[in-house]
Amino acid sequence: MRAPGIIAAGIIAALAIGAAGCAESDRGEDDEAATSGTFIFAGAGDPKNFDPIFNDDGESFRPIRQIYDTLVTHKPGTADLEGGLAESWTNDPTGKIWTFTLRQGVKFHDGTALDAAAVCANFDRWYNMKGEAAQSQMIYYTDIFGGFAGSPDALYDNCKAQDASTAVLTLKKYKGAFPGAFALTAFSIASPAAMKQYDADTVTQNGDSFSYSTFANEHPTGTGAFTYGGWDKATGEITLNKNPDYWGDKAKVDKMIIKIIKDENTRKQELRAGTVQAIDFPAPADRKALADEGYEVLERPAFNILYLGINQKNNPKLKDLRVRQAIAYALNREQLVQTKGPGGSVVADQFLPSSVLGYAPDVQKYEYSVDKAKQLLSEAGATGLTLNFYYPTEVSRPYMPNPQEIFTVLANDLQAAGIKVNGVPRPWNGGFKDDVQQFGKQDLHILGWTGDYNDPGNFVGTFFGRPKVEFGDDALTEMFTAITKADATVDQAAKKTAFEQVNRDLAAKWLPAVPIWHAPPAIVTTKNVEGLVPSPLTAEEFNTVSITK
């Protein structure tokens, strides 16, 4: 261990003299002293830009969440709603009209006031966004609000500033996603003045992609606890500065740097080297070791789901519930969780985590049983079944840290039950999503979801609320109707009951997919980081973070 160091030191000395001839700096402990007051957090990827509405991924949302606020937000560490920019909100009995009472005295980073007009300006901006380039990048908006001005599917009707602190949003019809969806980071409220000044709506197509405005790239302006301090792309550092005028708990550090380190192994090593104080998404394999070494491993409460999707279109045998049940029985999910599940993982028996409204504790569980699987298969006359199992490569998702391993284990289980598996690997962005969600080439596939807000519609509604190529055709009309109906229930208690039934039926009657696990992602920090509250939604706010000496 010593020898390579000495050799390397020799080489270094030679390099230093030969290449630069510069004096060797004294690398002491003073480096660390310089970072006091600065919180360095290792992120896992590049953000796209900093205009909330044009983004849909966690790496972009991490800095955006610090710069902006949403009308409604989550209690730290939970998926429960609490007031954000709106101190309170009400919904009329039709469910169409939302009235927000705004917090007083909140200012955007550019000094302009956050008032009802500013809130409505944001809603109007989204609805009236021009150009397919811009519209195509508003993934969350399209999903939640249905469409844009002129579209029959558009949910938005109008937004009125009743007075300076009361904004009234009128929708064309009720949607179960609200009010949870108001907490989506994509729907953060930005300064209308800044957006105007920096041409926020200008999205231009160039080649195979888009250019965003200077607002999105250089002047993101919100009300958040941090102001935007710049993105040094050469070193992959996003700087956020403390907003001294923040309306809520002011940031405890002067500066926060999000250091982009794509490789999970390198993130861990930087943490150990003391160059970053927190890392997101540690490799599941490293969590225990890091905890043993004295780092804080903060597990986020599980708010995701990995499932084995079943496409009923290509192989008629899969239309038979017994065959799908056989698949469920064949999977040794306990063992998968034990051997490959990240710390805190649990076997999933339905498609939403227990913290979400409508979770039913009494669904059919499908305990691992090769015998039952074989028996069901033979009853259904489906012995010797061969299935094409699509799985993604070149990707790692919080709910699916290592798809190839998961596939291998699941395929192994299926083979043991007498189902022949023909594995088809596809690169995540190089055909997997296309093949599975557009063309439905698979019989089986693995995929998952991280929830955006606490609503069953965000889970089961997203997967099974409408006909999807992913699961075959519209054979399960009963399922679509039930979910759509449950989703449209305004009364929360009734909605809960409706979704509990949906979950029971999903497990026992429909089984369009087999839920596998909920696998909580983690954050690891050094011991001297305090106040970091992990969010089940991966939506941490860092104003509470302080660094002790």
Place this chain on the structure above:
Amino acid sequence: MTRPGGITTLADHKRRRIDELTARTSEGGGVSLIRDAGRRLLRDPAAIVGAVIILLFLIIAIFAPLVAPHDPVQRFPELTKDLTVDSVPGASAGHPLGSDPLGRDFASRMIYGARQTLFVGVLATLIGLLFGVLLGAIAGAVGGWVDVLIMRITDVMLALPSLLLAITLVALASESTQWTVIIAVAVVNVPIFARLLRGSMLAQRESDHVLAARALGVRRRHIVTRHMLPNSLTAVIVQATLTFAVAILDAAALSFLGLGDPDINRAEWGLMLGVDGVRYFEVRPELAYFPALAIILVALGFTLLGESMREALDPKNRR
């Protein structure tokens, strides 16, 4: 050598003695280039070390089912029992190298790894060789615009560093399978073999024995297949030996980049190192060390043999 018929005054036993002594000193004359090179190879310790490594590797690859204690893809309950995402069981009774990250017998996977690695290396080399030789032979034999065209194509292919070309090819493949990797690694070598063969054939076209054959009116196809190709082949074989080492290293690099063979059921050293070895490096470094060592050793073996062969065949080294 003609019999010295003029010796009249010489006693028979003396004559025999002359014959005997002459035979001893003149051996070494008239031996063909290849036999001569072969003899030099046998005296070269580097070549022997290389050959022994390769032989061992071949034997393990061929007799993997006999050597390996277990099936390389079977998951064992006694291994999965203690397996978690952050700890991989080490050696235990019946599993001398312990488990791999999925509860399979690591020793068996290492042993079967010889087979898969050989498969990838040999196929990648052979495919590259086949197409390269074909293109090179056509270019060298036909000449003219065909030659120019083929050489331009190889120019384009050589315009990217080899691993980068392989990466690009994998990225540009519509599917990712073991074959994507093999073909990507193979294609990289096509221009190398093509140029090698063409160069060698051009050199021979002007050589004495080909000129002689042509002067004798031997048909062109015959000249190419009987005279030019066989002579160029020694260079190709040397290159192929060296290519093998590069091929398995490239395959490992692709796996490391997440662009390799996606089927982790396959026990191939590059895949084992590039995927599990790196991911579980801290959990169980052996998962990296063993395949890495195996790769280094085999690459070393092929490089040693290849370079010794090249040296032995070099006319400069003839004595």
Place this chain on the structure above:
Amino acid sequence: MALLDVRDLSVVFQRKGATPFTAVDGVSFTVEPGQTVGLVGESGCGKSVTSLAIMGLLPRRGNTVTGEVRFDDTDLLTLRPQELRDRRGQDIGMIFQDPLSSLNPVIPLGLQVAEVLERHQGRSRQTALREAGVLLDAVGIPDPARRLKEFPHQLSGGMRQRALIAIALACKPRLLIADEPTTALDVTIQAQILTLLKDLVDQSGTALVMITHDLGVVAGLCDTVNVLYAGKVVERAGRHDLFADPRHPYTHGLLQSVPRLDADRGGRLHQIRGSVSDNIPWSEGCAFAPRCDRVVDDCIGETVPLEPAARGGALRCTNPVPQEVPA
């Protein structure tokens, strides 16, 4: 006292794993100041190795040199490498067979000549280059000023050999060893080079060891000739004696195989049977016996000694060619 006195020089090549090979096997000869001595034989007979051994230019490893090489009464073989370096180029010059490969392709000709002068005569670069020009002129290279800046590949073969001669004679050595200096050249150029050599040697009184397989060269140049076969001197004689009256069947054969204008047109050229590799070891008799027309029982069995010949010189043969009766 002889300028160069080679006594019982042997060179044995020993490679790992191979049987040792004796390239030079007890060769002795002397060179008087100003004298020209020839070493003649087929390729592989050890004549070049002999010259390299004298110069101390054999590779450091893989061979053993025994005997004595006395130059000015100093045994060159016992000198330290550095002392030998001081003499090479200064006291002894050497010319090689292939002028192209013997000149450094990437260094201008001028420097290649000048560096000898810098080394041995302590000349500055400028002076040395000026003198190099004079030397090139002296060996008959036209426009030497321009040639100084040129590179070997820009010169013709004859020109290159002239340059090599200029290098070898730059320090006016007392002994020049020329190893097949004309073999690689066109016939017309060969004559020019030989004439040049002869002139220069005569002018400066330099002794010359001429190594060649070409008897024509010997005839025009040498005072004394040593014929080598398989590492041993088989016959030594004055030029006239040798040509007029070769005693060793090998020498005889060599002379017979030179085409002559005065021979019958229909007559076949004489040739020596077999090739150099058809040898028997000297310890088992006469190495030449397998190829010899005059072989007798006594040729086989034990080493044939080199014995002084009556007319001067020496001969190593049990059944020599009978002396021709002068016509």
Place this chain on the structure above:
Amino acid sequence: MLRVVSRRLVQLVITLIALMTLVFFWLRSLPGGPVDALLGERATPQTRETLTRALGYDQPIWVQYSRFLKNVVTGNFGNSIRTGEPVADVISRSFPATIELAVAAMIIAVGLGIPLGYLAARHRGRLLDNVTIIVTLIGISIPIFFLGYLLKDWLTQDIHFFPPSGRISTGTDNTDVTGFFVLDGLLTRELDASADALWHLVLPAITLATIPLAIIVRITRASVLDVLDEDYIRTADAKGLRNTTIRKRHVLRNALLPVVTTVGLQTGALLAGAVLTEKVYNWGGLGTLITDSISGGRDYPVLQALILLAAAVFIVVNLLVDLSYAFIDPRVRVQ
């Protein structure tokens, strides 16, 4: 000479156009692609359609191609799918990082490789030679990403001798002048930053240098041995020249010829090694960009431009090698 250069440049342009066209059509025939890459799990079929229209993928392929060509000729390679920036910006930002790494690696490889190869040749068959041969053989045979991992594990974890990744310590307030951090520090007199950047450079440079170093050592050794066998070295010996003169003037210069070719080829091939090295050390250069644009989201506009750039660099390096020949070898100069 000028004719050679201009002919090669024309050839370069033709190669690039051929490559570009090939890549363009190849990319369009692939599944997934930009639309897939631009959309996450949350895309609805509706957004997918809008996006396809917005990107012009509904138009005939030749319309797309002519638009692409027009853009490329004007130096516009489109925008990165991942970051939305112009491709030229993305690449020019990553370029200095890789050049810095490559230069450092080549300094190590050449600076260490040539003397070592020469020494090995001079001590042929002795301990130094044998050790050198074995070590360089291993250097060629070791997967360099694995070597990088080992170095990182040994020298940055238990003992914090080197920083594990990156080009400069996070939060260092360095002024960006040229994008070469070591150089920038010197230019702006921020010597601390310069030293820090240099310190970060060490392990990646060693890793990247491994293969070229091993190859250069071997070629130098072989080349010196070849030259030592040459007739002109014997001539130089016969001249009685001093050993040092022979080595410097006669041996080295001739022995360098094949070494120069090798250095050139290895420089051209560095980008391949950089892909691996940069991934290991989170070095934000072209190599990382290549990996990111493939597995990080099939960023085809960037990938396309990178392929062209790599090809151009490779061809230009080869041209430079050929030109440098002319300076070393007078025989080439004349032709």
